[in-house]
Amino acid sequence: MKIIVIGAGAWGTALASSAARLHEVSLLARDAEQATHMQASRLNRRYLPNVALPESLQILHGDGILAAEMPVDLYVIATPMAGLSQSLTALREVSAPVALLCKGFDEKGLLSHEIAAEAAPELVANRMLGVLSGPSFALEVARGQPTALVAASTHPKITQTMVAAFHSDRLRVYENSDIVGVEVGGAVKNVLAIATGLCDGLQLGLNARAALITRGLAEMTRLGVALGAQAETFMGLSGLGDLVLTATGDLSRNRKVGLLLAQGQSLDEATASLGHVAEGARCAGAVLARAQSLGVEMPITQCVVALLAGKITAERAVSLLMGREPGREA
Numbered sequence: 001m002k003i004i005v006i007g008a009g010a011w012g013t014a015l016a017s018s019a020a021r022l023h024e025v026s027l028l029a030r031d032a033e034q035a036t037h038m039q040a041s042r043l044n045r046r047y048l049p050n051v052a053l054p055e056s057l058q059i060l061h062g063d064g065i066l067a068a069e070m071p072v073d074l075y076v077i078a079t080p081m082a083g084l085s086q087s088l089t090a091l092r093e094v095s096a097p098v099a100l101l102c103k104g105f106d107e108k109g110l111l112s113h114e115i116a117a118e119a120a121p122e123l124v125a126n127r128m129l130g131v132l133s134g135p136s137f138a139l140e141v142a143r144g145q146p147t148a149l150v151a152a153s154t155h156p157k158i159t160q161t162m163v164a165a166f167h168s169d170r171l172r173v174y175e176n177s178d179i180v181g182v183e184v185g186g187a188v189k190n191v192l193a194i195a196t197g198l199c200d201g202l203q204l205g206l207n208a209r210a211a212l213i214t215r216g217l218a219e220m221t222r223l224g225v226a227l228g229a230q231a232e233t234f235m236g237l238s239g240l241g242d243l244v245l246t247a248t249g250d251l252s253r254n255r256k257v258g259l260l261l262a263q264g265q266s267l268d269e270a271t272a273s274l275g276h277v278a279e280g281a282r283c284a285g286a287v288l289a290r291a292q293s294l295g296v297e298m299p300i301t302q303c304v305v306a307l308l309a310g311k312i313t314a315e316r317a318v319s320l321l322m323g324r325e326p327g328r329e330a
Contacts, residue, residue, distance in 0.1 A: 001022075001023040001024070001073040001074065001164065001165055002023070002024045002025075002026075002071060002072050002073050002074075003016075003019055003023050003024070003025045003026070003072070003073060003074045003075075003076060003165055004025075004026045004028060004072055004074075004075050004076065005019075005025065005026070005027050005028065005076040005078055006028045006075065006076065006077050006078060006079060006087050007028070007029075007030070007077065007078035007079040007080075007083070007087070007101075008027050008028070008029035008030070008031075008034060008035070008038065008044060008047075008059070008078075009047055009078060009079070009080070009138075009276075010044075010047035010048055010138035010139070010142075010276070011078050011101055011136075011138045011141075012027065012076070012078025012079075012101070013027060013044045013047060013048055013053070013138070013142065014048065014051075014138035014139070014141040014142035015076065015078065015101065015132075015138075015141060015166065016057055016076075016078075017051070017053055017054055017057055017141075017142050018141055018142070018144070018166065018168065018170065018171050019165055019166055020053075020054040020056045020057040021054060021056075021168065022168055023165065024056075025056070025057055025058070026057075026058045026059075026060050027057060027058065027059050027060065028060050028061070028062075029059060029060070029061050030061075030079075030083075031061070032061045032062070034046070034061075035059050035060060035061035036061075038053065038059045039058075039059040042055065046275075047138070047276070048138065048139060048142050051139070051142040051143060072094070072096045073096055073097075073161065073165070074096055074097055074098075074099060074161055074162070074165050075091055075094060075096055075097070075098045075099070076098075076099045076101060076132075076165075077091075077098065077099070077100050077101060077102065078101040078102075079102065080102065080104075080279065081102045081103075081104040081105075081106050081112070081279060081282065081283065082106075082282075084100070084102050084106070084112060084115055084119075085106075085115055085118075085119040088115065088116050088119040088120040088123070089119050089120060091120060091123065092119075092120040092122050092123065093122065094123075094128075096128070097128050097129070097130060097157075097158045097161050097162075098116075098120075098123055098128055098129055098130070099130050099131065099132050099151075099158075099162050099165075100112040100113070100116070100129070100130070100131045100132070101131075101132055101133075103133060103183075103186035103187055103189075103190060103279055104186075104187045104190065104279040104280075104282065104283040104286075105187050105283040105286040105287055105290060106283070106286065107286060108286070109286040109287075109289050109290040109293075111180070111183040111184070111187065111227075112131060112183055113129060113131065113179055113180075113183060116129055127154075127155040127157075127158065128158065129153065129158065130151060130152060130153030130155075130158040130159060130161075130162055130179070131151075131152050131153070131179055131182055131183055131186075132149055132150070132151050132152075132162055132166070132173075133149065133150055133152070133182050133183070133185065133186040133237070133238040133242065134147075134148060134149035134150045134186075134237040134238050134241060134242055135147075135148070135237060135241040135242045135244070135245035135246075136149060136242075136245075137245070137249060137251040137252075139251060140251075141171065144170045145170070146170060146171075146172075147170070147171050147172070148171075148172040148173075148174065148237055148241070149166065149171065149172070149173050149174070149237065150173070150174045150175075150176045150182055150236060150237045150238050151163055151166075151173050151174070151175055151176065152175075152176040152177065152178060152179045152181075152182035152183075152238075153177070153179055154177055154179055156175075156177075159175040159176070159177070160175070163175060174236075174237065176233065176236070176238075178229055178230045178233045180224065180227050180228050180229040181224050181229030181230050181233030181234060181238070181239070182233060182238040183238075184220065184223055184224035184227060184229055184234075185220060185224065185233065185234055185236075185238035185239035185242055185243070186238050186242060187279075187283060187287065188216075188219070188220040188223060188224075188287055188301070189216075189220065189239075189242045189243040189246050189247070190246060190254045190278070190279045190280030190283065191254075191280045191283070191284045191287055191300075191301050191304055192212075192213070192216035192217075192219070192220065192243060192246075192247060192280075192300060192301070192304075193243075193246040193247045193252055193254035193255045193258065193280055194254050194255070194257050194258040194261070194278075194280045194281065194284070194304050194308075195212055195216065195247075195258060195300050195301075195303070195304050195317075196209060196212055196213060196216070196247035196248065196255060196258060197247075197252075197254070197255035197256060197257060197258020197259040197260075197261075197262070198258035198259070198261055198262050198304075198307070198314055198317065199212050199258070199318075200255075200258070200259060200262075201258060201259040201260070201261070201262025201263060201314075202262045202314055202315070202318065204318065209247075209248070212247075212300065213243060213244065213247050213248075215300060216243065216247070216300050217234060217239065217240060217243055218329075219297075219298040219299070219300055219301060220234055220239060220243065221234040221239070222291075222296050222297070222298070223287070223290070223291050223294070223296050223298065224239075226291075226294040226295075226296050227290075227294070253274050253276055253278040254278050254279070254280035254281070256270075256274060256278075257270045257271065257274070257278050257280065257281055260273065261307060261308075261314055262314050266310070267281060267308050267310070280304075281308060284301065284304050284305045284308055285305050285308075285309075287301055288301050288302055288305045299320075299321060299324060300321065303317040303320055303321055304317075
């Protein structure tokens with residue numbers, strides 16, 4: 001297969017490197033200098049500095065490759081949410097499937113496939129769109145450590161194409177038709193990871209962490225079902241799996257934001273120290289707004305939003321959550 005991955009951040013680089021062991025893969029970097037350095041050094045020094053890139057992986061720069069008349073089996077957009085619309089616009093007229101890796105809601109509260117419906121309606125109309133998600137730190141995928149992902153689309157041919165592109169003895173890919181559920185899981189878990197980092201940073205204990213993750217999963221499921229997702233999706237890789245990884249793993253940027261907020265840092269200070277995008281901090285407000293528009297209660301998310309805005313302290317967030325009235329679990 002011939003695959004083009006758009007976006008040379010950590011996740012795009014990792015997935016392109018994994019696929020390059022089996023297929024002909026080109027990684028398209030936005031920055032010309034970054035592309036030149038990566039091609040020469042076979043390293044992505046900014047995002048994956050200690051992982052050598054496969055010699056077979058081609059590093060390119062510029063949009064010309066997207067318009068060129070060449071056979072491509074799969075395009076992959078691995079940009080942050082902020083760059084998704086621009087990338088989709090560039091791919092409006094391609095004849096190959098497009099896989100989205102972005103996890104989050106944009107500032108209008110839209111998921112990736114909803115952004116695609118606005119920016120590239122041709123892809124949606126022609127049944128060319130899918131998403132790839134699941135519990136996956138880029139560094140471990142780049143190293144070839146065992147990982148499982150889920151490929152989701154309402155069209156079986158698209159999920160089968162994604163499986164063929166990425167499934168290997170190091171990366172297991174499952175199919176799912178619930179694109180809404182897979183996207184909601186991948187987006188909301190980032191917000192909940194901030195809350196869990198806060199919990200751990202305040203040293204509230206393992207009981208509190210377990211409760212927070214479990215109730216966070218309930219929030220995620222409520223929102224997903226309200227948006228048309230299937231409840232069982234959230235017990236899978238893109239729901240429970242991704243939530244546990246992002247909320248507890250030391251490589252999680254969103255968890256790190258919570259830890260730093262617990263130390264008294266502001267959101268600006270916390271995000272600046274990361275050097276990378278933390279999608280949970282960007283989309284928390286949009287998640288809450290979308291939930292409120294649907295009448296969905298998300299108390300953990302609401303506290304995270306207030307904390308990120310500087311309206312409450314970390315200690316007050318804990319007090320608000322623990323002081324809520326008793327209720328039924330389900």
